[in-house]
Every structure is written in structure tokens, then in C-alpha cells.
Amino acid sequence: MFGRCACYFTDNFFVVGLGHVRFDGSVENFLRSYTTAIIQAGLLPDNVITTVQRELRRRRADAKDVDEISDYMADYQHLHPDLLQLRDEHLAAEFLDLERDPSLIESYRICHRDFELFHFPMFSLDFCDRLSAEVDAFCASGLARRKPNTMNKHGVILDELGMEPMLAELRRRLQPLASRVFAKWCADGLDSHRVFTVSYATAADDQQSLDVHFDNAEVTINAALSEDTSYSGGEIFFCKLIDGLTDPQQTTCYPPISHRRGWAILHRGRQLHGALPITSGRRLNMIVWMRSSKVRNQLCPMCGSKPKIIPRMASWKTDKDDESRQLLDDSEDFFGVQYIQSTPRSSTKESSVEDVKVVEAEAQRPRRRGKPAVDSGGEFIDEQFFSALKSNEESQSCDGADEQVGVDSDSPETLSGSNERERLSSVFEEQYFSQLSSSSSARPMRKSDSISTDESHLEVIAPSASRSSTISGSADRLKQPDSGYPERTTSRHSDKLQYDAKSGRYFGASEYVEPDEATDDVEQRKDLDDPDEFDEFTAKHLEKLRQLSARPPKEPTRRRPERAIDLLDKLEKEHETNQLRELQAKDVDGSLASLHAITSLIDPVWKMTPNELTQMMLKRVLYNDHDLVAFDKPYGMCYAGAPKDQAQLDRILPSLQKVVAPQSERLYVVKPLEKHVTGPVLFAKNKLLQSELLGMYREGRVTQVYNCITKSVPDPREGRIAIPLSIYMKNGDIKMKPSTGPAAALQAAAESQGSKGKRSESRHHCMVNTDYRVVRDGKMCALVECRVANDVTHQVRSHFGFGIDCPILGDAKYTHLFKRLPQRLPPPVLQMLGIRGAKSRELPMFLHLRRVLLPEIADGKNIFIEAPLPRFFRFTMNKLRLFIK
Ligand SMILES: O=C(O)CCC(=O)C(=O)O
Numbered sequence: 072m073f074g075r076c077a078c079y080f081t082d083n084f085f086v087v088g089l090g091h092v093r094f095d096g097s098v099e100n101f102l103r104s105y106t107t108a109i110i111q112a113g114l115l116p117d118n119v120i121t122t123v124q125r126e127l128r129r130r131r132a133d134a135k136d137v138d139e140i141s142d143y144m145a146d147y148q149h150l151h152p153d154l155l156q157l158r159d160e161h162l163a164a165e166f167l168d169l170e171r172d173p174s175l176i177e178s179y180r181i182c183h184r185d186f187e188l189f190h191f192p193m194f195s196l197d198f199c200d201r202l203s204a205e206v207d208a209f210c211a212s213g214l215a216r217r218k219p220n221t222m223n224k225h226g227v228i229l230d231e232l233g234m235e236p237m238l239a240e241l242r243r244r245l246q247p248l249a250s251r252v253f254a255k256w257c258a259d260g261l262d263s264h265r266v267f268t269v270s271y272a273t274a275a276d277d278q279q280s281l282d283v284h285f286d287n288a289e290v291t292i293n294a295a296l297s298e299d300t301s302y303s304g305g306e307i308f309f310c311k312l313i314d315g316l317t318d319p320q321q322t323t324c325y326p327p328i329s330h331r332r333g334w335a336i337l338h339r340g341r342q343l344h345g346a347l348p349i350t351s352g353r354r355l356n357m358i359v360w361m362r363s364s365k366v367r368n369q370l371c372p373m374c375g376s377k378p379k380i381i382p383r384m385a386s387w388k389t390d391k392d393d394e395s396r397q398l399l400d401d402s403e404d405f406f407g408v409q410y411i412q413s414t415p416r417s418s419t420k421e422s423s424v425e426d427v428k429v430v431e432a433e434a435q436r437p438r439r440r441g442k443p444a445v446d447s448g449g450e451f452i453d454e455q456f457f458s459a460l461k462s463n464e465e466s467q468s469c470d471g472a473d474e475q476v477g478v479d480s481d482s483p484e485t486l487s488g489s490n491e492r493e494r495l496s497s498v499f500e501e502q503y504f505s506q507l508s509s510s511s512s513a514r515p516m517r518k519s520d521s522i523s524t525d526e527s528h529l530e531v532i533a534p535s536a537s538r539s540s541t542i543s544g545s546a547d548r549l550k551q552p553d554s555g556y557p558e559r560t561t562s563r564h565s566d567k568l569q570y571d572a573k574s575g576r577y578f579g580a581s582e583y584v585e586p587d588e589a590t591d592d593v594e595q596r597k598d599l600d601d602p603d604e605f606d607e608f609t610a611k612h613l614e615k616l617r618q619l620s621a622r623p624p625k626e627p628t629r630r631r632p633e634r635a636i637d638l639l640d641k642l643e644k645e646h647e648t649n650q651l652r653e654l655q656a657k658d659v660d661g662s663l664a665s666l667h668a669i670t671s672l673i674d675p676v677w678k679m680t681p682n683e684l685t686q687m688m689l690k691r692v693l694y695n696d697h698d699l700v701a702f703d704k705p706y707g708m709c710y711a712g713a714p715k716d717q718a719q720l721d722r723i724l725p726s727l728q729k730v731v732a733p734q735s736e737r738l739y740v741v742k743p744l745e746k747h748v749t750g751p752v753l754f755a756k757n758k759l760l761q762s763e764l765l766g767m768y769r770e771g772r773v774t775q776v777y778n779c780i781t782k783s784v785p786d787p788r789e790g791r792i793a794i795p796l797s798i799y800m801k802n803g804d805i806k807m808k809p810s811t812g813p814a815a816a817l818q819a820a821a822e823s824q825g826s827k828g829k830r831s832e833s834r835h836h837c838m839v840n841t842d843y844r845v846v847r848d849g850k851m852c853a854l855v856e857c858r859v860a861n862d863v864t865h866q867v868r869s870h871f872g873f874g875i876d877c878p879i880l881g882d883a884k885y886t887h888l889f890k891r892l893p894q895r896l897p898p899p900v901l902q903m904l905g906i907r908g909a910k911s912r913e914l915p916m917f918l919h920l921r922r923v924l925l926p927e928i929a930d931g932k933n934i935f936i937e938a939p940l941p942r943f944f945r946f947t948m949n950k951l952r953l954f955i956k
């Protein structure tokens with residue numbers, strides 16, 4: 072029987088771009104804690120509050136949804152009813168061998184000490200097909216379903232498909248394997264689960280990737296259901312563990328792992344991980360979170376405290392004081408929650424009479440009490456244990472929120488969450504790792520460590536390290552667990568929105584407002600169960616905040632501020648006018664005009680309507696034959712994942728396909744390019760060709776030749792950069808850094824700061840080569856030709872910038888290893904370009920995919936595709952005297 076920690080209603084609300092935040096029910100407190108972070112993330116406070124409140128309502132309404140779902144399920148006709156029971160033919164033959172001899176799991180270990188990962192065959196291919204089809208049929212039925220967690224947009228909770236008994240059996244069969252490799256985390260039994268699917272695809276509405284997070288599970292199984300060749304991208308990657316096992320300075324990520332159909336990856340729930348963006352097709356995986364009540368009864372993994380257990384479906388009655396939240400004693404209010412004696416059905420350890428826990432009776436309605444509950448252990452319900460439970464808190468079990476927790480943003484909650492995690496770590500440390508930490512070189516996380524991020528990767532820093540005062544302030548405030556109230560300070564921030572049209576984001580002015588200007592009459596927080604009342608309450612407080620942040624209060628009778636979208640339009644127009652004025656008034660040295668001469672040669676794709684973009688792309692077809700289409704991608708156009716108002720090729724693909732491939736069902740992407748790289752993007756007109764071509768890319772059989780302008784002349788002028796690269800990621804933003812050589816040494820030195828010079832021992836690499844030669848050099852810069860076979864993300868950029876210290880012109884990201892500072896150009900270069908130093912940050916990046924050679928595909932012939940250098944590129948080459956005559 073499983074309860075839920077009270078933090079489910081206050082903690083770990085996931086907001087895209089911001090990370091996980093805490094919401095104690097008070098909008099006022101929330102805004103005080105997070106306004107700065109929200110604005111820094113380029114979001115609008117109103118929208119964030121709406122998201123968080125929607126999620127809170129979802130969590131509160133959980134029971135009702137379950138009720139509806141259980142009703143609907145009665146109508147659902149299973150496509151493959153045989154899936155409702157686990158049979159040997161559902162499992163891979165190798166898995167059956169593993170069951171016979173769990174020690175064989177060692178042969179599937181793909182780990183280093185810091186990455187305890189196992190990748191092994193688990194399901195039969197037929198099972199993968201059938202389950203995928205069942206999930207699709209269920210989604211297509213339009214029946215109600217719940218989201219598996221806040222980070223997962225399109226998944227299905229498989230218990231809701233009536234698969235609970237099958238999944239409980241699966242969990243039991245996985246237990247010996249999991250116990251063998253993660254004994255401490257499941258030795259006392261993995262007694263509950265959460266099993267769901269994750270689905271990624273490339274359309275705007277689809278989920279395309281998954282941020283770095285840890286799971287609400289002791290042990291996770293991630294099994295691939297889709298055909299490997301039916302999609303590209305979407306690899307899973309792993310970063311450090313976030314408890315006492317690893318050296319907290321260990322920031323390296325394991326190189327991304329491609330999933331294999333029917334194969335599963337077994338990992339610790341607390342091993343940070345995420346999924347890279349998918350670039351074509353659709354990927355469906357089954358995620359099995361397995362939990363041990365013994366482990367989590369010590370500490371709730373989601374809030375890092377001793378769990379305050381409440382029944383899963385309990386209604387809340389709250390009053391002003393957060394602490395006085397009470398469970399209702401009226402059994403009717405324990406909606407769907409009952410108390411049981413575990414598992415009379417089976418003779419496993421779970422059936423022990425002492426194991427009295429709160430039941431997770433998700434599909435149980437009050438009027439159906441007495442029937443067997445659909446709970447995670449296949450147990451029966453028996454209400455008489457209710458009172459036993461209340462008096463026996465120790466025997467309750469907490470399964471926390473059904474959430475993942477990410478540490479991928481600098482949001483205050485991430486920091487405050489990390490404070491909680493420090494506590495969590497130290498308790499884990501004490502309880503489980505005392506021998507380990509003394510016997511191994513791994514240093515358990517210290518109390519002074521907190522998890523944060525720099526611009527490219529996760530790292531652990533001391534809280535005293537210089538961070539934005541507002542953020543750490545918020546974190547401190549959140550450390551007060553009881554009131555959730557910030558201390559009243561003598562001055563406080565008022566964040567005024569300003570809009571930076573270049574980055575397309577809002578930022579805050581962070582002005583201090585004297586206390587008497589601030590709201591002193593703020594109402595004490597209330598917990599409001601009624602959503603309408605809640606909204607009214609929110610609106611009132613938002614209005615107050617708006618009044619506060621009006622600068623200066625010149626118009627006391629000022630009307631309610633415009634909607635965000637109107638404000639955005641207005642600010643954009645103002646910005647354009649200002650820009651023009653600036654250009655005319657301030658262009659004393661002709662710098663702006665020179666820069667404009669370059670940037671005006673770039674097609675303004677970000678301003679174009681989808682129709683205009685389609686027309687433009689139709690003029691840029693480089694190749695259309697043999698079921699292959701190549702377009703010349705312009706600068707600034709993303710393939711996928713662009714904000715709604717920016718150019719994204721993927722969105723106009725259906726209209727392009729109607730013209731270039733009317734006979735085909737759709738275009739299948741083969742080779743996309745990054746937003747700031749120009750050149751051929753390739754599509755196949757059928758799946759077969761797509762998988763053939765993707766196979767050729769994987770095997771390094773496609774030759775690709777890039778042209779770039781480098782900031783200085785590479786030394787030597789010709790050679791092979793064979794430096795392995797490691798991936799670092801934050802908020803879905805990737806940075807590749809060398810794993811060997813001087814840049815890697817610098818990285819290691821930075822990582823070891825604060826850890827008494829100890830450096831990370833583990834290094835995992837992507838082995839990639841870039842062959843290059845200087846085609847032409849001018850006074851300082853060079854035009855370089857590079858040849859790559861594998862083309863790992865950012866390979867050329869990282870190899871030039873960090874590998875041989877010769878960054879690509881305009882590539883600030885790969886100029887400085889740790890920070891994103893503007894590129895400094897030497898005076899002769901600035902002179903040739905006719906710009907001042909400060910303007911160099913506005914230069915575009917000069918990297919162009921010039922040629923692609925696909926060997927022996929069209930009736931055994933080679934296909935050669937060439938894209939001319941873009942106009943802005945040629946113009947700049949000319950200015951830098953790099954033109955090839
Ligand atoms: O998509 C994947 O491979 C990872 C999914 C995952 O980590 C999760 O849903 O918890």
C-alpha cells in the first residue's frame with residue numbers, strides 16, 4: 072500500500088525553461104521568490120503562474136481523473152489482450168537466460184564506476200510491435216488518460232491500459248537482476264512501480280527531447296519499442312549520480328547511447344539523464360520506474376526530507392497555516408484510498424502481514440470498495456487497516472510524486488532543491504555509503520556542496536560561490552520549510568520587464584524599490600481548494616505585483632497593462648524604430664553601416680510567414696532525383712525546436728513535399744543542419760531510402776566538406792584534428808568539449824577547483840576526426856576547407872575553437888571554454904570589416920556545408936550535392952581578402 076509525500080502538492084512543479092519550482096499556494100510568495108529567475112529565463116510571470124497552478128489543479132484532481140479513467144477503461148477494447156499477462160514469448164531469449172543466471176548481467180555492463188549502466192535484450196520484437204500498436208490504439212481512442220509526469224507530454228501510464236498485473240509480474244521478474252547490480256537500492260524488494268511510455272517526434276506539438284533529470288525511482292528500466300531506423304537523434308545520455316556515490320566534481324556525461332529495439336537500459340533512478348532532440352521519425356520507449364518502500368521511507372527522494380505520508384488520493388483540507396493541513400478523517404474523503412494487508416495473493420515477501428502501507432488504489436472508486444484494488448503490488452484492499460496505518464507511521468510507504476526532477480536550470484528551486492539534496496545526500500551517505508565512502512576514492516557530496524549549472528554543463532559549487540544575489544536569496548528563503556515566507560528585508564526587487572528584440576527575450580531591470588513602496592498589506596497566504604477562488608486570489612495578487620512594478624508610478628490611474636502579446640508587439644516596434652534611429656545617429660565611424668552591409672545579405676527568415684518561407688525554400692532546391700531531395704538551408708533557420716515565432720523547416724515540410732515530392736507520403740529527414748550553419752539539408756522520399764542513408768552516415772561513408780572562415784590562421788595549415796569530444800548539456804543546449812589536450816586540461820582544472828585539486832577520473836569520448844586545409848589566408852583570418860565523415864553535433868566548431876584554438880569567425884560559443892563572451896577580433900580584422908570591437912558580437916557565424924558526396928546509391932552511382940557559398944559569406948570573404956580568384 073502506498074502513500075504519497077505531502078511535497079507532491081508543493082514541490083517540483085516543472086516549468087519549461089525554468090526548471091522545477093516550489094509553490095506553497097501563495098502567488099505572492101512565488102513571485103517574490105522567482106520573478107527574477109523567471110524574467111532571466113525570458114518567461115512571463117503570468118504564464119509561469121498559470122502553468123504551475125494548472126499543474127497543482129491537475130495533481131489535486133488526480134483522484135477524479137482516475138475515477139473517470141477507470142470508467143472509460145471498461146469501454147476500451149484491447150487490440151492485443153494477450154499483453155495483459157506477461158508470457159515468456161514477450162521476452163527476449165537473452166532475457167530468459169539472464170533470469171536463469173542473473174550473473175550474466177555483467178556481460179551487458181556498459182559502465183565505468185560513475186556510470187553504472189546495463190544495456191541488454193529484454194523484450195521480443197513482436198512484443199515491441201504489439202505494445203506500440205496497443206499504445207497507439209489507446210491514444211487514438213480518445214479516452215481520458217493522465218500524464219505520466221510533468222516532463223512527459225505524450226506518454227501513457229500503462230497501468231491505465233489495464234496492464235497493472237502484467238507490469239507487477241515484470242517488476243518481480245526484474246527484481247533479481249536489479250538486486251544483483253544495485254543491491255543497496257532494492258535488496259528489500261522493489262515493491263511498487265510506475266510504468267509509462269515516452270514518445271518523441273519532430274512536429275511542433277510533439278515532445279522532441281527530455282531535459283536532464285533524475286527519476287522518482289530507485290531503479291529504472293528504459294526499453295526501446297521503436298524500430299531503430301524509424302527515427303534519428305533521440306539518444307539517451309547520462310550524467311553524474313546525484314547522491315553520495317560519485318565525486319561531485321564529476322561533471323562528465325557519458326557519450327549518448329542509441330536505443331535498440333527490444334533492448335533495455337538499466338540505471339539508478341538518481342543517475343542524471345536526459346534524451347537528445349529527435350531529428351526525424353518517432354521514438355517510443357517504455358519506462359519502468361521501480362521503487363522500494365524501505366529505501367524511500369527513510370527519505371522522500373523528491374523533497375529530500377523524511378516523508379510526510381498522506382494517502383495517494385486524499386483530499387486536502389487546509390487553512391491559513393501550511394502546517395495545519397490535515398487529512399480528513401471522514402472515510403468518504405479518502406477518495407479511492409484504502410488500507411490493506413499486503414498481497415494475500417502471492418507468497419512473496421510483499422505479502423508479509425507487517426507490511427501495512429497506504430494503498431495506491433488508483434482505479435478504485437468509493438462505491439467499488441471491497442473489490443480488489445488495482446494497486447501496484449496486486450494486493451487486496453481491507454479498510455480496517457486504516458487506523459493501523461495512522462498509528463503505524465513507520466510502516467507507511469512513500470512513493471513521492473510521480474515526477475522526475477531536473478537540475479537543468481538555474482532556477483531558485485533548483486538551488487533550493489539542491490540544498491535539500493545536500494541533506495538527502497548526507498543522509499543517504501550515513502545510511503548506505505559509510506563503508507563505500509571510506510573505502511573508495513569517491514568523495515560523498517559534502518554539506519557545503521550544492522548543485523548548480525554553468526552555461527554548458529552540470530557542476531557542483533559551494534553555495535558561497537558568487538551567484539546572482541537574487542537567486543541565492545530566493546534559495547535561502549525557500550530553505551525555511553515552515554512558513555515558506557521570505558524574511559522581510561529593507562529593500563526588495565521590483566522586476567520590470569524589458570524586451571531585447573535581438574534575443575527575442577524579456578529581461579528584468581532588477582531595480583530596488585524602497586520598502587514603503589512595496590506591498591505591506593499583502594494578505595496572508597491561503598490554501599484554496601476551489602479553482603475559481605484560486606484564480607480570483609491569483610488575479611488579485613498579480614494585479615498588485617503589476618502595480619508595484621509600474622515604473623515610475625506616473626499614472627496612478629494607469630489601466631491594467633496590456634496582454635503580453637500586445638506588449639511584445641509594441642516593444643518590438645519601439646525597438647525597430649530605436650534601432651533605426653541609433654543607426655542614423657550613432658554611426659559615427661560607419662561601424663553600424665558596415666555590419667548592416669553583411670547582415671542585410673542574410674534573408675530575414677525570422678520575419679517570414681510560413682508561406683514566404685515555403686516559396687523561398689522552393690527556390691533553393693539543390694537536388695531532386697532518385698527519391699532524394701536537398702534544399703539549401705539559409706542562415707538562421709532551425710530544422711526543429713525553434714520558438715513559435717521563428718523559422719523552422721520542419722513546420723513547412725508538408726507544403727514543400729506537396730511540390731517537390733507529390734507522390735510521396737511525406738519527406739523523411741536524413742541530414743538536418745544547425746540554425747547558424749548553411750548548406751544542403753537532405754530528405755528521402757521514402758522510409759527505405761532514409762534508413763539506407765542514415766546507415767551510411769552512421770558508418771561514416773558519406774563525405775561532407777565544410778567551408779569556414781576562422782578567426783586566425785590554423786597552425787599547421789593542414790592536418791587532422793583527432794580530438795575526442797565529450798558532451799555537456801544544459802537546458803537542451805549542447806556544448807562539445809575536447810576530452811584530451813590543453814582544453815580538456817583546463818576543463819579538468821576548473822572542475823577540480825574546490826575539491827583539493829582532485830580531478831575527475833572518468834572521461835568518455837566521442838571519437839571524431841576533422842581533416843582540414845587552409846584554402847586561402849588573408850591578414851589574419853583564413854578560409855578553411857574541412858572534411859568530416861561522422862559529423863557529430865558541433866564537431867567542426869568544437870575542433871576548431873577548443874581543439875586547435877582557432878575558432879570560427881562569429882562563433883562565440885566555441886571561443887571561450889567556460890563562458891559565452893563575445894568574440895574579440897584583432898584590430899586588423901576589425902579594420903577590414905569596418906566595424907568597432909563591440910560590434911563583432913553581432914557578426915553571423917561563418918560555417919557552410921559546401922559539398923555532400925553519397926557513394927553508390929542511385930543505381931550504383933554517386934550523388935554529389937553542392938551548395939554555393941551564401942552571399943553574406945562571400946561578401947565577408949571579400950572584405951577579409953580571402954576571395955579565391
Ligand atoms: O527517453 C528516454 O530515453 C528517457 C526517458 C526518461 O528518462 C524518463 O521518462 O524518465
Ligand SMILES: [Fe+2]
Nearest residue numbers: 285286344475
Ligand atoms: Fe528518466
